[in-house]
Amino acid sequence: MVWLKRDLRIDDHAPLLAAQGFDTTVALFVIEPEWLQSPECDASHVETCLTCLAELRVALAQRGVPLLVRTGSILRVFQTLKADYAFTHVLSHEETGPGWTYTRDQQAGQWCMGQGVNWLEFSQTGVVRRLRSRQGWAGSWQARMDTPLRLLQGGFNAGQTQTAQLAVDDIPTLASLGLAPHRKNLQAAGERAACQTLKSFLQSRGRDYCKALSSPLTAESGCSRLSPHLAFGTLSMRVVHQATEASMARTNDPSLAYGLKGFSSRLRWHCHFMQKLESEPAIEFHNFSRACDGLRPGDVQGGAAPFGDADEARFQSWCEGRTGYPMVDACMRSLVATGWLNFRMRAMLVSFASNHLWLHWRTTGIFLARQFLDFEPGIHWSQMQMQSGTTGINTLRMYSPTKQAQDHDPQGLFIRRWVPELARVPLPYLATPWTMDIAVQRTAGCFIGHDYPAPVVDDKTAMKAAKDRLYGLRSSAEAHLQARQVLVRHGSRKSGLPPGANRRTSQNTKKTETARFVQGDLFGQDSE
Ligand SMILES: Cc1cc2nc3c(=O)[nH]c(=O)nc-3n(C[C@H](O)[C@H](O)[C@H](O)COP(=O)(O)OP(=O)(O)OC[C@H]3O[C@@H](n4cnc5c(N)ncnc54)[C@H](O)[C@@H]3O)c2cc1C
Structure with missing residues (x-):
């Protein structure tokens, strides 16, 4: 069987x-x-x-x-x-x-x-x-x-x-399983769709991969979109890896070769993160670094406690895409509608929830797991913790939603698509609509606090408070001890690769790799 x-x-x-x-x-x-x-x-x-x-x-x-x-x-x-x-x-x-x-x-x-x-x-x-x-x-x-x-x-x-003689019953439906229909517009499922997605990426879409992956506008077609197929196993990682290597060897288009090289290095991240959950199943519920226990409200044995009223209200505003920060809200609404979002914007959503709103990663992570069609627990919980600063080893990263909007949606196309209340807001105000004076609000047909929410927290104050807490904690002796243990258990090692296989050998590069390893960079994760 x-x-x-x-x-x-x-x-x-x-x-x-x-x-x-x-x-x-x-x-x-x-x-x-x-x-x-x-x-x-x-x-x-x-x-x-x-x-x-x-x-x-x-x-x-x-x-x-x-x-x-x-x-x-x-x-x-x-x-x-x-x-x-x-x-x-x-x-x-x-x-x-x-x-x-x-x-x-x-x-x-x-x-x-x-x-x-x-x-x-x-x-x-x-x-x-x-x-x-x-x-x-x-x-x-x-x-x-x-x-x-x-x-x-x-x-x-x-x-x-x-x-x-065995009864081959009909395949159930959502209704027969007692589940309500969802409202997502999902990408095509199944092995055939997986092969077509892989083929179109390797033949042409992969050309702009490295340039396209950061903006939610270009990532939609510039990323491979293979993650749900890997999650449901309609494609094996080995097939993706070997097909990518073969395409790289075959093509005489340098742009395509370059894009596919960037893509191919990310494939191993998939298994690298899954290995963490395999080696330590408790990271689904507990901080990697136990020095972080108690950092955010809700850290209890075996998961996170329910939020208090104030945190619950912030959590709901984040889930509904109504935080008052247009880039956060656009990303969340897009994710809820399609089941997919690019890496950088996932990281921004989590950074905002964990740092600006100071919410526990377990509860926000469960909400996101339901939204991601590609939910893969090993990647998901590792990333939730990395973006929340609880691995104890990674460089702390915090994303300013305003800067992300300016860098990755400079024309405001993504925000206007997903947050229609802001459709007529002039571009200079689009990432920070609360700075419009009342006359501009009237012309834009968007009154802050009425048509679109005022910011749920102040960006700079919230980021500073989060940084103070996280850096303060990191300097403790207990945090150093925990960091060493996490690093030994989970840190990436580039050793063991065969000669020439994705391994840089110059003296300077070696030094950089060592430095990165010490700070716990996970397969160059911070370079994205
Ligand atoms: C908070 C958070 C949660 C995440 N949860 C998941 C999840 O549940 N399932 C999931 O597959 N990915 C997850 N990711 C990683 C990443 O965002 C997705 O793999 C990627 O966006 C999927 O789109 P793609 O297949 O077009 O990616 P591409 O950029 O085309 O990459 C190809 C494949 O490489 C792997 N990969 C790429 N980036 C990463 C990464 N940073 N970490 C691990 N593997 C990577 C994935 O298998 C991906 O399908 C998460 C990231 C964050 C920040």
Whole structure:
């Protein structure tokens, strides 16, 4: 039995390939109540998953493998299925998921042992299970990604009589699962859409990647948009990596080669961040640096406490895109409407919530997880903490929403698109509409405090207060001790790469890398 999780594809699928060696094969996807009820789950995630399953069912059926989609807790589904179909092996990919998947995998493992069922797990990313040290991790990532692709050749064994009797029920709908429809305008889902997205990026869209990725206007088409496909597993990281390397080698367009080089270096960040959650699952709930415990209100054992009234009001203004800071509000509204936002603007949203509004990253992170169609817990919680200054090792970064608007939306196109109340505000005031005098407000048809909110906090005062707190904390002996521990456990190591593979060798570069490593820069993250 091939147990599908976040690997909803045919190509480069080790469990499916391994299943070809067995007499009969059935594929199973379980819609677990633990997932549907988890705080990070949104109807948009479920709908995307169902779309992928519908496409995959057809592709598997063409190869003679039924795809069962069952709803229920894993042990109950396994038990029922075992009665109908005496499976001897479970084949699946490893998963680095939220806490509930960790618990579920432990239960599934015990159940399999008790039933004499062999559960074989395969890796599909660069994440290393039971990793002892980060030394050499980058080299191991490279080696895994360079391994030849596992492509299915031919069909499965003919002895499918047993599986033919299994009930292949209809794939559920949002309504049948008791979920309300979402209102997002999502990018296309499924393995076919994933391949088309990859192809268009590698053939042409990637040309301007490095220039395009910072502005939300250009990033929309200039970034690869592969993140949801990697999250649902409709593409494997190895396929993306190898296709990118091949395109770089093939092209004689220097701009495209340059863009793809920048892109290719970011691919390893994906696994680098996931590795943190794999190595320390508690970072989903706790500060990386325990010296930061108590820094923001709400730090309690096992997560964040509910906000008080004042914080709740600030939180709501942020969620609704009504903070009074046009760039923050435009980004949030765009994200809520589409399920995607570029890296820099995600970082700005979190920096604003964690620093300007001084809100706990766990609660804001849950809200964002529901909005991101590409929610990937290892990346998400690491990034939430990096942008909130609680890793204890990264350079502290705070984004001024006004400067971000001036730098990345200089004509105000993005703000006007997503915050229509400001459509007629003159450009010089667009990033700071509260500075309009009453006559300008009247001409613009936008009264501050009536048509558009006044700023929820003062930018400079809030940033200074946050900096004072964070830098103050960092200078303590406890913070230094914690930083060293976090660095040993999670800091990036560029060693272990094969000669010539993305490794700079000059003396100066070596010095820079060492300096960066000491301050805990994670794969050049701060250079973006
Ligand atoms: C607070 C916050 C939360 C985030 N949460 C997620 C998340 O849940 N899921 C997710 O996939 N990304 C997350 N990111 C990282 C990044 O914003 C997205 O990977 C990127 O915007 C996805 O768009 P893309 O595929 O077009 O990216 P591209 O720029 O085309 O990059 C290609 C791929 O490289 C990887 N990548 C790129 N940048 C990063 C990065 N900074 N960190 C890790 N991997 C990276 C991703 O797999 C991405 O799909 C988060 C960033 C922040 C600041």
